[in-house]
Amino acid sequence: MQNPCVSELLLSSFTLIGLFIPVLGDGGFCSAPSILDQTDASSKPLYWKATNPTLSPSHLQDLPGFTRSVYKRDHALISPESHVFSPLPDWTNTLGAYLISPAMGSHFVMYLAKMQENSRSGLPPDDVERFVFVIQGIVTLTNSSGISDKLMVDSYAYLPPNFEHSLKCDGSATLAVFERRHAYLGNHITELIVGSTDEQPLIETPGEVFELRKLLPASMPYDFNIHIMDFQPGEFLNVKEVHYNQHGLLLLEGQGIYRLGDSWYPVQAGDAIWMAPFVPQWYGALGKTRTRYLLYKDVNRNPL
Numbered sequence: 627m628q629n630p631c632v633s634e635l636l637l638s639s640f641t642l643i644g645l646f647i648p649v650l651g652d653g654g655f656c657s658a659p660s661i662l663d664q665t666d667a668s669s670k671p672l673y674w675k676a677t678n679p680t681l682s683p684s685h686l687q688d689l690p691g692f693t694r695s696v697y698k699r700d701h702a703l704i705s706p707e708s709h710v711f712s713p714l715p716d717w718t719n720t721l722g723a724y725l726i727s728p729a730m731g732s733h734f735v736m737y738l739a740k741m742q743e744n745s746r747s748g749l750p751p752d753d754v755e756r757f758v759f760v761i762q763g764i765v766t767l768t769n770s771s772g773i774s775d776k777l778m779v780d781s782y783a784y785l786p787p788n789f790e791h792s793l794k795c796d797g798s799a800t801l802a803v804f805e806r807r808h809a810y811l812g813n814h815i816t817e818l819i820v821g822s823t824d825e826q827p828l829i830e831t832p833g834e835v836f837e838l839r840k841l842l843p844a845s846m847p848y849d850f851n852i853h854i855m856d857f858q859p860g861e862f863l864n865v866k867e868v869h870y871n872q873h874g875l876l877l878l879e880g881q882g883i884y885r886l887g888d889s890w891y892p893v894q895a896g897d898a899i900w901m902a903p904f905v906p907q908w909y910g911a912l913g914k915t916r917t918r919y920l921l922y923k924d925v926n927r928n929p930l
């Protein structure tokens with residue numbers, strides 16, 4: 627099919643007898659189709675894209691064997707079309723997808739828990755600490771004295787090892803959950819923490835433009851932290867980091883390019899990333915909306 631813009635342009639040029647000044651006809655703007663079709667994003671609930679991710683473009687969706695997911699020795703990208711949910715052991719009415727586990731080389735697990743009507747969490751194994759972050763819905767956290775807290779989207783809780791608790795949900799909720807066997811240090815003990823991202827102060831990041839919040843105290847008892855990192859479109863990490871710590875990342879909003887080792891991946895809300903120690907890592911935010919991601923990082927322990 628002939629492009630109507632091209633024929634119009636040719637016709638206008640001919641009428642100017644070879645002066646070859648492109649003149650557009652009435653209302654004849656030759657432009658690419660608008661890609662400003664994300665205008666509905668602002669009317670959706672917070673983190674809506676993380677649970678309703680953009681899947682592959684329609685011309686790739688039925689392409690046999692196509693996925694953006696990658697699993698390599700020192701990193702993995704697990705995109706939403708690869709998520710496999712099955713009943714979570716010890717939880718009721720809850721489907722889980724383990725996105726990062728020690729089988730990859732990590733010392734922690736990161737999973738999505740989709741709680742359904744009348745669902746309830748199980749307890750982690752002995753000596754395992756747990757961090758939950760609510761992406762969608764509302765859950766009730768109850769301790770063994772029956773005292774409850776309601777956790778909404780953007781709220782989180784840290785449950786110390788061997789801390790009796792249950793998470794309940796009447797409707798539906800999606801949680802990002804991190805668990806690891808706690809690395810005890812001397813007499814230090816961790817405490818129950820319940821909080822919300824927007825209550826956390828911004829932390830100085832010398833030389834960097836992104837915004838950083840830490841959801842757990844930076845103090846010695848805690849052997850990991852969860853960072854919330856925000857980038858406006860066009861912002862990127864200045865330091866091309868290579869470090870001993872490992873990461874589990876869940877993109878909550880936005881899109882961009884993640885560099886892992888020598889590979890450069892287009893990524894977007896809903897994607898999960900595993901970074902082994904020392905994998906070169908870098909992010910640049912693109913698109914029209916803020917990027918926000920949740921990042922596990924082990925801290926405060928001698929790697930020996």
Ligand SMILES: *[C@@H]1O[C@H](CO)[C@@H](O)[C@H](O)[C@H]1NC(C)=O
Binds near residue numbers: 769770771772773
């Ligand atoms: C449960 O939470 C309440 C309120 O924070 C606290 O007073 C109580 O000691 C907690 N119970 C246990 C067993 O942690």
